[in-house]
Amino acid sequence: MALVLREEPSEGVKLLRLNRPDARNALNTALRKELASHFQELSSDETARCIVITGDDKAFAAGADLKEIVDDTPVEIMNRNVRRFWNVISSCPVPVIAAVRGVALGGGCELALHADIIVAGENARFAQPEVCVGVMPGGGGTQRLVRAIGKYQTMKLVLTGEPISGRDAFTMGLASEVVPDDAVLDRALEMARKIASLPPISIRLTKEVTLAGADAALDTGLLMERRLFEMMFATADQKEGMNAFIEKRKPDFAGR
Incomplete structure (x- = not known):
């Protein structure tokens, strides 16, 4: 089963759906590789004018798959070289919109932060809960958040691990727009079509x-x-x- 579903809902718009519903789209190595592969291809695809990335109505992405890494040593974590997957997304020249419904936790929140625009559902849940399991953000959470929403809001998120709603994310500047949950993907695709129509x-x-x-x-x-x-x-x-x-x-x- 493909872990990332790729569609072209309209000309120039590429839609990537994370597809691990049983694990709330947790980011294991296989999913990360598949997602990075799509971004690599689309970065050099002249027909790609805008990319929308989403999950399902329950989860954008529930963070790293802890079962995969719980017993790793520091060297094993280093050798996983997860950063290479993030770099493919951050260096993508095509505009990226994250359509966030449900939970965006840890690495899922960091994935959204790699987008250029975030459309959030009112009841979406953003969080960086890594401190609650004895680690810290490792996919850019501390650095991208502080640049997006400032020191004090970032410290609240990364030091407590507490979630915030999509509406609160919008208020603090973490989301570009907040819309009803059932309108998130439609709004993201509408915005993507607008971008795709421009030079x-x-x-x-x-x-x-x-x-x-x-x-x-x-x-x-x-x-x-x-x-x-x-x-x-x-x-x-x-x-x-x-x-x-x-x-x-x-x-x-x-x-x-």
Whole structure:
């Protein structure tokens, strides 16, 4: 049975569904490998304009599969090299939307944090409960959270392990939108179709410079932004987009 189901619900939109329902989509090595393989393929797929990742109505992902690692030594944990799977996702040039219903715990919350946009259900549950089982976040939770929601909200999550609702996640800046649980995937796909309809070079470079500039000095980020803005005037899509706006018609973006 495939651990990740891949669909194309509309042109340019790729949907990845985590598929370990009996384990609440816990992230074992096999699932991580399969997910990373899909992201690797889609990163070089010119037809991929936006990726949506989701689980099911009960779980986005319930974190690492503890049964797989409970008896590991530090060297065995190091040799698993889980970081390589995360790196494939974080380096994906295609915009990624996480559609989160149910629980997003530990590694599941960290997986959502690798997305560019998070659409959360009102009753979704986000948490970093690693301290409750004697460890700590290891997939970027401490670092990505503090950049997303600041020190004090992050410390509350990582030091207590307590869950927060999708609505609370939105309030603190962890989610882009919060919607009724049964509308999460539809809203994420609607947003993905909108992104997929826009000029792909512009979208990819906008994602690239936003992420690169986040950890750079402001002047460096502004310089990168300015140079990429200037470069966009070498694309056919810039001419098409501006002329379509002037002529009051729908643009036809070709990705050139």
